[in-house]
Amino acid sequence: MGLLERLAPHLPYMRRYARALTGEQSAGDAYVRASLEALAAGERSLPPHLTPRVALYHVFHTIWDGTGAQLEARNDNGMEAGNASGRLMRIAPRSRQAFLLTALEGFNPSEAGQILGASAGEIEVLISEAQGEIDAELATEVLIIEDEPVIAADIEALVRELGHKVLDVASTRREAVEAVGRATPGLVLADIQLADGSSGIDAVKDILGRFDVPVIFITAFPERLLTGERPEPTFLITKPFQPETVKAAIGQALFFHPARPKVAA
Structure with a gap:
């Protein structure tokens, strides 16, 4: 050759x-x-x-x-x-x-x-x-979908450290959908298995049906997304996660996605 x-x-x-x-x-x-x-x-x-x-x-x-x-x-x-x-x-x-x-x-x-x-x-x-x-440059409002309070608090701290605003923290699919009904996020960070047995995957589908927004999945069950049966997520982080990995994924997701409105000063 x-x-x-x-x-x-x-x-x-x-x-x-x-x-x-x-x-x-x-x-x-x-x-x-x-x-x-x-x-x-x-x-x-x-x-x-x-x-x-x-x-x-x-x-x-x-x-x-x-x-x-x-x-x-x-x-x-x-x-x-x-x-x-x-x-x-x-x-x-x-x-x-x-x-x-x-x-x-x-x-x-x-x-x-x-x-x-x-x-x-x-x-x-x-x-x-x-x-x-x-x-x-890319400061935005972030919706966190996570049912474990300690992990949600860790993610929230990382988001704020990067200069973003936390729009809401939802622990169920219903709470996530209600949150985007009140305000449009610029980024979604989502777990898969939620508090009431509902699915973060379904919550994200609901959100993407209404808005074009970048999504990062942070989960202990990556195999549920890597099935080959649906378009696989661009950003998938496995728990337990390293803070720098989450920070890098946030930056990349926002950078390569169409521009979102900036957070008001």
Whole structure:
């Protein structure tokens, strides 16, 4: 199998990354094409100690750095300030790279470090910086669906720490539906098994039938969602959870979802 054939499965994802990085599909594709041409001509090679996908992204960034490309925000590219592309372009360049490699492309900090020529610790600092910028911009109102008071209090504290407002804490499907009848949330954090035997899955279905809102499931029963019988959730956190995992999921869910109204000062 030839080099380009081996890399073909990874190219759609690298095009996605390049577009997010530059803010334009045409500009991103130009760098992807330059990377492939350099590999085909033997001007660049995939580092043998890296997995093919990590190596491909590493070559992409080598080409990028070699051209002196800049990632500073541009005001003339027609991007709306409230969408994900517009928000991305306002994040500091190096932090933007680390955030996209991990949040969008699914690389772990060690792999992102191999791509960018940095340590895993440096990548984690960059991600934290990006997350801070995102959290400050995307403050919203959060509905928590959780029947265990201690866990609900922990989640509420995390939400407030990130600068969001807790709209309500519901322990049953009925309470959740009543809560969104009073006010529209910008984010829902939901358990699956609720106090009266009702289902957080059904509560979320009720909510999504009325509003387009990002949802993060936090549950001790992830197998009830990962069945393949319905569209599986983008954000699924297993109990017991790490606070940083929940914080990161909140930031990513809000970042990649259409903009929600900000919390009033």
